[in-house]
Amino acid sequence: MATKEFKAESKRLLDLMIHSIYTNKEIFLRELISNASDAIDKNYYRSLTDTNISFNKDDFYIRITPDKENRTLTITDNGIGMTKEELENNLGTIAKSGSFAFKNENEAKEGVDIIGQFGVGFYSAFMVSDSIIVKSRAVNSEQAYKWESKGAEGYEIENTEKEAVGTEIILKIKENTDDEKYDEYLDEYKLKSLIKKYSDFIKYPIKMLVKKSKLKEGSEKDYEDYFEDEILNSMVPIWRKNKNELKPEDYDQFYMDKHFGYEKPLKAIHASVEGITSYNTILFIPANAPYDFYTKEFQKGLELYSNGVLIMEKCADLLPDYFSFVQGLVDSADLSLNISRELLQHDRQLKIIAKNIKGKIKSELLSMLKNDREKYDEFYKSFGRQLKYGVYSDFGSNKEDIQDLLLFYSSTEKKLVSLDEYISRMKEEQKFIYYATGESIEKLEKLPQTELIKDKGFEILYFTDDIDEFAIKMLTKYKEKEFKSASSGDLGFEVDEKENQKETEENKDLFEFMKETLNGKVKDVRVSKRLKNHPVCLSNEGELSIEMEKVLKMMPDNQNVKADKILEINTNHEMFAAIKQAFAEDKDKLKMLSNVLYNQALLIEGLSIDDPVQFANDVCNLIK
Ligand code: ADP
Ligand code: MG
Numbered sequence: 001m002a003t004k005e006f007k008a009e010s011k012r013l014l015d016l017m018i019h020s021i022y023t024n025k026e027i028f029l030r031e032l033i034s035n036a037s038d039a040i041d042k043n044y045y046r047s048l049t050d051t052n053i054s055f056n057k058d059d060f061y062i063r064i065t066p067d068k069e070n071r072t073l074t075i076t077d078n079g080i081g082m083t084k085e086e087l088e089n090n091l092g093t094i095a096k097s098g099s100f101a102f103k104n105e106n107e108a109k110e111g112v113d114i115i116g117q118f119g120v121g122f123y124s125a126f127m128v129s130d131s132i133i134v135k136s137r138a139v140n141s142e143q144a145y146k147w148e149s150k151g152a153e154g155y156e157i158e159n160t161e162k163e164a165v166g167t168e169i170i171l172k173i174k175e176n177t178d179d180e181k182y183d184e185y186l187d188e189y190k191l192k193s194l195i196k197k198y199s200d201f202i203k204y205p206i207k208m209l210v211k212k213s214k215l216k217e218g219s220e221k222d223y224e225d226y227f228e229d230e231i232l233n234s235m236v237p238i239w240r241k242n243k244n245e246l247k248p249e250d251y252d253q254f255y256m257d258k259h260f261g262y263e264k265p266l267k268a269i270h271a272s273v274e275g276i277t278s279y280n281t282i283l284f285i286p287a288n289a290p291y292d293f294y295t296k297e298f299q300k301g302l303e304l305y306s307n308g309v310l311i312m313e314k315c316a317d318l319l320p321d322y323f324s325f326v327q328g329l330v331d332s333a334d335l336s337l338n339i340s341r342e343l344l345q346h347d348r349q350l351k352i353i354a355k356n357i358k359g360k361i362k363s364e365l366l367s368m369l370k371n372d373r374e375k376y377d378e379f380y381k382s383f384g385r386q387l388k389y390g391v392y393s394d395f396g397s398n399k400e401d402i403q404d405l406l407l408f409y410s411s412t413e414k415k416l417v418s419l420d421e422y423i424s425r426m427k428e429e430q431k432f433i434y435y436a437t438g439e440s441i442e443k444l445e446k447l448p449q450t451e452l453i454k455d456k457g458f459e460i461l462y463f464t465d466d467i468d469e470f471a472i473k474m475l476t477k478y479k480e481k482e483f484k485s486a487s488s489g490d491l492g493f494e495v496d497e498k499e500n501q502k503e504t505e506e507n508k509d510l511f512e513f514m515k516e517t518l519n520g521k522v523k524d525v526r527v528s529k530r531l532k533n534h535p536v537c538l539s540n541e542g543e544l545s546i547e548m549e550k551v552l553k554m555m556p557d558n559q560n561v562k563a564d565k566i567l568e569i570n571t572n573h574e575m576f577a578a579i580k581q582a583f584a585e586d587k588d589k590l591k592m593l594s595n596v597l598y599n600q601a602l603l604i605e606g607l608s609i610d611d612p613v614q615f616a617n618d619v620c621n622l623i624k
Contacts (some may be wrong), residue, residue, distance in 0.1 A: 003154040014152055025180070028124040029191070030198035032169055034257060036062045037202045039079025039167060041310045043139060046080070047216055049311065064195070064208045064232070066186040067528075071173045073185055078508065079139035080167035087157055088149045091122060091134065112201050125513040126151055128185055129171040136167040143287045195232040201254065203308060205231040237308060238329055239280045243270050251282070258303075261286045262325035266379055269328075269364050277352045280331035283361060284450075286325060289382045291464055293325065300324030306330035317345055318354045322390025322402055325383045330357070358401070365405055367478055377416060378406050387473040396474040401480060408468070409441055411450070419478045425459055431492050432484035433477075435461040437469050438548035439606055448534035448604060449486040452493070455532065456624060460486060466551045473543070489541045489566055491530055503527045503571050510583045511569075517594040518567065528568035533576040538601045539566045567598055592618050 006014060040060045047055035065074040082090060125132055130150065137144035144162030149155035162168070174182040184190040188210060195206055210230040216222040238246065238254050251268035255261060265284040272280045283302070292298045300321065301314030306333060319326055334349045342348055369376045380387075387406060391399045407416035412425075422433060434453050438444040444462045453460055461470055472483050484492055504511075504527050511525040517526070523541065531537055540546050541564045549563040569576065575597075582590035596618050599609045609615050 003156055005154045006152075011152065014126060025124075025127040026185075026194055027198065028128055029075075029185075029194050031121055031124045031201045033062060033141045033195070033202060033206060036075060036079060036167070037204060038076035039077055039081070040204050042080040043078070043165075045309055045311065046139065046381060053187075060204045062204055062206045064191060064206060066188065066191060066208075068186045068462045071175075071186065071584075073171045073173055073191075075169045075171075076166065077168075078164055079168055081141070082136040082145075082167050083138045083141060084132075084143075084145045084157060085135065086138065087136060087145055091147055091149075108337060125169070125171055128173055128182055130174050131172045133170040133172075134167065135162050135170070137162040137165050139165050141165075149160060174354070192232055198253070198257065200233045201236065201238045201257075202233050203235050203237050205235060206233045207231055237330065237331070239270070239282045240308070246270070251284075255283070255284055255327070258327075258329075260284055261288070261290065263287050265327075266375060268365065268369065269360060271360060273356060277334050277349045279330055279334070279353055280330065281330045281353075281357065281360075283328040283357065283360075283378060285328050285365075286327060287378065287382065289325065294385070298324070302325075302326070303329035304335070306335040307331070307333045311335070312344070315344070317350060318357060320354075320358055320390070320398065321393065322387055322398060323358065325386060326361055337564065341600060352443070362401065362405070369405065377407075380416065385467060388465065388467045391471040392467060394473050399475055403475060406471075408435070408461040408463065411436075411445075411454065411462060413459070415498075417461075422461065423479055423481060426481070427456070427458060430456075430458050431482075433461065433481050434458055434484050434486055434491075435463055435469075435472060436486035437463040437545065440464055443606065444554070446547060447486065448531055448537040449539065451532040451534065452530040453486055453491065456493070463547070468545055469545060470551070473548075485540075485545055485547060486530075487537075487539050487547075489539050493529065500527055500529060507571070507580075510580065512595045513583065513587070513590065514567070518598055521565070521598065522567045523564045525569065526571050527568045531568060531570035531573070533573075535570050535573040536597045537568050538605055539568055540564055541566060546607070550607070569597075592621060595621065 005011070014181070040062070044055065044057060044060055060078055063074075063076040065076070066072075068075070110483045115175060131150055134147040135144060136147070144160050145157055146160035147155055147157050171185075173185055174180075176182055188208070191208065194209075198208060208230050209227045211225055212228050213223045213225050216224045238250060243537060248268070251270070252264045255265045255268070264287060266287045267285040269283040269285075270281070270487070271283075283303075290298065299314050299316070300319050301312075301316040302318040304312040304315040304318065316332070318330060330353055332349065335344075335347070365376070365379070368379065384407060387402050390402050403419065405418075407418055408422075409415070410417040410422065413421075419433070427432075436444050436447055436450050438447060441462055441464060444450070444460075444464070449458055463472070469485070475483065477483065507527070514525045515522065522538075526539065528538075538546060544552075544561060546563045546565065549561065552558055553562055569579075579590065579593055582593055596615065599615045602609050
């Protein structure tokens with residue numbers, strides 16, 4: 001029979017497994033048991049919803065059978081089984097679990113124990129096996145199939161006999177080496193302890209024939225061995241356990257077992273709620289965003305159980321988009337098993353649960369912000385963007401829920417601060433929450449527009465994320481304090497209006513000439529109220545800021561919208577004398593100066609100039 005090759009990606013992961021030098025080989029058992037449990041879940045769920053099947057929860061089991069003589073370890077389940085196609089597709093390819101993409105990303109990082117950190121699934125069995133046989137018979141199928149592989153070369157599939165529906169996985173355990181005692185995976189005691197460690201919460205019994213001894217009949221001192229089935233796991237799902245019985249490690253372990261993420265979660269939230277709607281929930285805040293988090297592929301959702309039975313793997317309705325990073329599950333006895341996805345969306349119970357969960361997540365995050373700032377900063381680094389998107393999206397309808405959770409970098413504190421913290425530090429005469437938008441903190445520190453605001457001792461929030469300004473525009477104010485951009489035409493200061501007006505009046509023709517020279521590129525040329533040491537800057541009028549113009553320009557369907565720009569001139573700067581002189585004596589020179597100054601202002605904003613060659617020539621001409 002022809003050997004079929006594994007798909008390319010699988011081959012590489014397999015390679016990693018076979019030549020693995022990881023100390024954590026033992027997790028293979030957890031992976032196989034978790035697959036068996038998933039398969040039983042599917043079968044059990046079917047039996048509950050399909051009246052033609054009469055199955056009892058007690059009928060389901062997973063069996064572990066070590067055979068020292070033949071060096072095999074067999075894991076049997078009476079789950080849903082696999083058809084020939086499923087054997088081929090599910091075991092011939094890497095599951096979509098995302099683990100592989102993660103591996104690629106992290107391959108370069110040294111010492112990252114990827115296998116210990118996330119689920120590698122079925123293939124992990126090759127860490128301890130020379131060959132693997134999978135015999136499976138799918139529900140509703142008379143024919144069973146045998147899948148066999150020795151690893152890298154590929155696999156073979158053929159027809160076989162199997163009495164019961166389900167799957168049997170036979171591992172041919174490797175011979176011991178100097179470094180590795182593979183024998184222990186055939187050892188009863190070791191297997192028991194592995195199952196206790198990794199698979200205790202699996203809700204179906206994991207059975208093994210265990211050697212016991214008893215007094216021989218009629219004897220007072222002679223013992224004899226006998227075998228008895230033992231259930232090795234406690235079967236109580238972790239979310240049904242009492243919080244007091246559980247240690248942080250238990251939650252971490254559960255998180256890994258569930259493949260919610262590949263690193264320890266930042267926080268586990270465990271709650272049992274009794275009321276009109278009763279439910280148990282465990283929610284996790286991951287430490288890092290999954291590799292696909294900010295893409296369309298990412299699917300939010302919590303696992304949904306009805307009385308311990310999984311009814312949906314990703315119930316999106318349980319989480320608002322802005323908390324889409326949350327992982328975990330909800331188990332409620334108040335939900336019907338037979339409910340369809342469409343009906344579920346309108347389910348009143350589910351809506352109540354979703355609302356409670358939203359509140360719970362928010363209050364936990366707020367308390368983290370208050371009591372464990374370092375952790376919150378870490379959280380914010382991973383998911384702050386999502387919160388800011390949340391403020392902006394859905395026309396700002398969720399902004400009230402999220403605004404307290406936002407952080408921005410502060411010009412005075414030199415770290416991320418919350419809006420509450422900003423407000424608590426506002427000066428008496430300060431009316432607005434000031435912000436400046438730019439590419440990086442370093443660039444913002446030098447932005448001319450912020451000079452006067454800083455001079456007054458006001459704090460400025462630095463926006464470096466594309467989404468920041470859009471989100472803030474949606475908020476418009478926080479606790480009655482309006483936001484104000486450092487680049488906006490009017491900064492809301494009491495300036496010496498008289499002095500300003502005088503200068504404006506005096507230089508009216510000059511500014512008009514400059515404006516005409518710039519030929520529509522700026523809406524106006526004005527005396528600056530904000531510059532101290534810099535000669536010029538751009539500010540803007542209207543809703544659309546220069547930074548927003550930049551962001552919109554990068555969008556695929558950009559409408560080429562432009563902010564209304566004002567060229568502000570620092571009349572106290574010595575350069576202004578040269579401008580005045582040119583206006584009086586040499587109009588051509590003033591044209592050149594106007595263009596150079598405008599282009600300088602563009603460069604300071606991080607905008608590109610239309611004609612760099614002309615700009616360079618102009619500068620040279622001025623130096624001459
Ligand atoms: P994952 O569990 O993350 O999907 P695995 O590599 O562990 O990835 O398993 C791949 C797939 O093989 C599973 O999704 C499942 O469809 C199938 N499978 C594995 N073990 C069993 C089993 N014991 N019974 C039925 N299907 C199984
Ligand atoms: Mg798996």
